[in-house]
Amino acid sequence: MSKLFRAVILGPPGSGKGTISERVASSFGLQHLSSGDFLRENIAAKTEAGVLAKAYIEKGALVPDDLMTRLIIPRLEQMTRHSWLLDGFPRTLAQAKALNSICELDMVISLNIPLETLKDRLRHRWIHPASGRVYNMRFNPPQVQGVDDISGEPLIQHEEDKPEALVARLRHYKDMAKPIIDLYRAKGILHMFSDTETDRIWPHISSLLSSKIPTDLTDAQRATNH
Ligand SMILES: Nc1ncnc2c1ncn2[C@H]1C[C@H](O)[C@@H](COP(=O)(O)OP(=O)(O)OP(=O)(O)O)O1
Numbered sequence: 001m002s003k004l005f006r007a008v009i010l011g012p013p014g015s016g017k018g019t020i021s022e023r024v025a026s027s028f029g030l031q032h033l034s035s036g037d038f039l040r041e042n043i044a045a046k047t048e049a050g051v052l053a054k055a056y057i058e059k060g061a062l063v064p065d066d067l068m069t070r071l072i073i074p075r076l077e078q079m080t081r082h083s084w085l086l087d088g089f090p091r092t093l094a095q096a097k098a099l100n101s102i103c104e105l106d107m108v109i110s111l112n113i114p115l116e117t118l119k120d121r122l123r124h125r126w127i128h129p130a131s132g133r134v135y136n137m138r139f140n141p142p143q144v145q146g147v148d149d150i151s152g153e154p155l156i157q158h159e160e161d162k163p164e165a166l167v168a169r170l171r172h173y174k175d176m177a178k179p180i181i182d183l184y185r186a187k188g189i190l191h192m193f194s195d196t197e198t199d200r201i202w203p204h205i206s207s208l209l210s211s212k213i214p215t216d217l218t219d220a221q222r223a224t225n226h
């Protein structure tokens with residue numbers, strides 16, 4: 001059997017992790033697991049961990065490491081037969097170490113996007129909360145303003161995407177991410193991409209993945225995902 005492929009995508013809020021993850025999932029057949037979406041599913045389903053996590057998320061805080069790893073590690077263990085791309089986890093060094101203890105990552109993609117670009121994007125980010133679909137009023141606007149393309153339901157803007165909350169969030173990301181990035185750089189699996197446009201970064205990520213993921217794997221993966 002082909003070797004499975006395990007990757008993580010890191011980057012500050014607004015750097016394009018969700019947008020790029022969707023492209024990776026559809027072009028290479030990797031399963032995309034977003035920690036934020038997974039938390040929201042658990043909250044909606046009122047699982048025990050979801051109920052505990054809700055209080056932190058409502059305050060805009062990170063979920064504590066022990067709760068977060070207790071939630072996500074079993075989910076990853078259910079995906080042992082799939083290649084996957086993890087987005088939003090690890091967010092702390094403790095989470096990175098927990099992830100290390102259950103699997104060996106093949107690649108870490110780190111997005112390095114200028115602060116002004118991030119501020120500008122997040123100001124225009126609108127979300128369909130039920131599905132996690134992400135729009136940008138300029139980059140990828142919905143067909144009808146303020147409305148999700150698929151469900152026709154209204155879009156919302158996250159409080160924490162509003163400019164007042166942004167600078168502190170971005171500073172916090174830098175502090176938390178540095179030791180994680182250092183860890184993956186030391187392992188030799190870090191690939192850093194710097195630009196202001198996802199469409200300019202994507203061809204580089206795509207060719208890197210093409211060189212690392214055997215095509216028979218992507219075909220097989222696509223078949224199981226259908
Ligand atoms: N790995 C994690 N550890 C702790 N808390 C987490 C983790 N992933 C997500 N959360 C929490 C932080 C937020 O309160 C909430 C939503 O996360 P997420 O959907 O990633 O949105 P975000 O707005 O923080 O980031 P982004 O803008 O990069 O998508 O869940």
Ligand SMILES: Nc1nc2c(ncn2[C@@H]2O[C@H](COP(=O)(O)OP(=O)(O)O)[C@@H](O)[C@H]2O)c(=O)[nH]1
Pocket residue numbers: 011012013014015016017018019020121122124125126134135136137138139140196197198199
């Ligand atoms: N203008 C512009 N917006 C982008 C680009 N790439 C992504 N976006 C938008 O920027 C916002 C943040 O992207 P997202 O993928 O949610 O980033 P994440 O927070 O890292 O997951 C969303 O509204 C995207 O639609 C880009 O290259 N240019």
